Amino acid sequence: MIADVIESLKKQLGAVSLMAVSKTRTLDEVRRAVECGQRLFGENHVQEIEAKFAPGTALPSSVRCEMIGHLQSNKVRKAVMYASRIDSVDSVGLALKISDEALRQGKVMPVLLEVNCSGEDAKTGFSPDTILSAVAQIRELPGIRIEGFMTVGPVLCTVGTEIWRQKTRSAFRQLRSIRDEAVRKWPEDNMSELSMGMSHDWEIAVEEGSTMVRIGTMIFGERNYG
Numbered sequence: 001m002i003a004d005v006i007e008s009l010k011k012q013l014g015a016v017s018l019m020a021v022s023k024t025r026t027l028d029e030v031r032r033a034v035e036c037g038q039r040l041f042g043e044n045h046v047q048e049i050e051a052k053f054a055p056g057t058a059l060p061s062s063v064r065c066e067m068i069g070h071l072q073s074n075k076v077r078k079a080v081m082y083a084s085r086i087d088s089v090d091s092v093g094l095a096l097k098i099s100d101e102a103l104r105q106g107k108v109m110p111v112l113l114e115v116n117c118s119g120e121d122a123k124t125g126f127s128p129d130t131i132l133s134a135v136a137q138i139r140e141l142p143g144i145r146i147e148g149f150m151t152v153g154p155v156l157c158t159v160g161t162e163i164w165r166q167k168t169r170s171a172f173r174q175l176r177s178i179r180d181e182a183v184r185k186w187p188e189d190n191m192s193e194l195s196m197g198m199s200h201d202w203e204i205a206v207e208e209g210s211t212m213v214r215i216g217t218m219i220f221g222e223r224n225y226g
């Protein structure tokens, strides 16, 4: 079943990358997706990245996992150690800590900056008004490389309604225009990644120019947080 979903998604996505979001899933479930050819995973807790993706879990070395959840300062060391990219950088302070830690570990950490494009209060992320000045500061940090932007579509309105459709499209469109502006301002930086779209809204995200969708439920089924 996982195989069918991954295959059909990949066919529909074409050049858009597929991240399989494996939060709450077991290492066995991850292995099954890997057997179907899936290489890119996303997790929103550092502990889960460490448990499933740290060296020693016997997954092929081509398997990568990116951090997509809010990162607390005290988890930065392990995130830099085990995540192949941190896609949820949501403050300049956090970026500073990541940069310092990356230098300490002798690397440059690839990141995406998360933007709250739907204006929902509970969400983390830079506001669209401040994102470009944040980019200007963060791109100067020696231990960080900004590869693009990430957003989560609106979650407070009912999926499938016309208002949901409009808000979702406008959030994704806004992230794209932020990305376009950043690329125009700093063309040598390669900040072209646009991570947007989840199980319920990935089609709209792709229509609006997503380069990477983050799919959990569609691949693995409903999550059980027990």
Ligand SMILES: *Cc1c(COP(=O)(O)O)cnc(C)c1O
Residues within 6 Å of the ligand: 021, 023, 044, 068, 069, 152, 198, 199, 200, 214, 215, 216, 217, 218
């Ligand atoms: C859980 C999660 C996803 C995947 O959501 P699904 O609805 O299961 O596809 C994508 N992005 C982020 C940031 C998540 O936390």
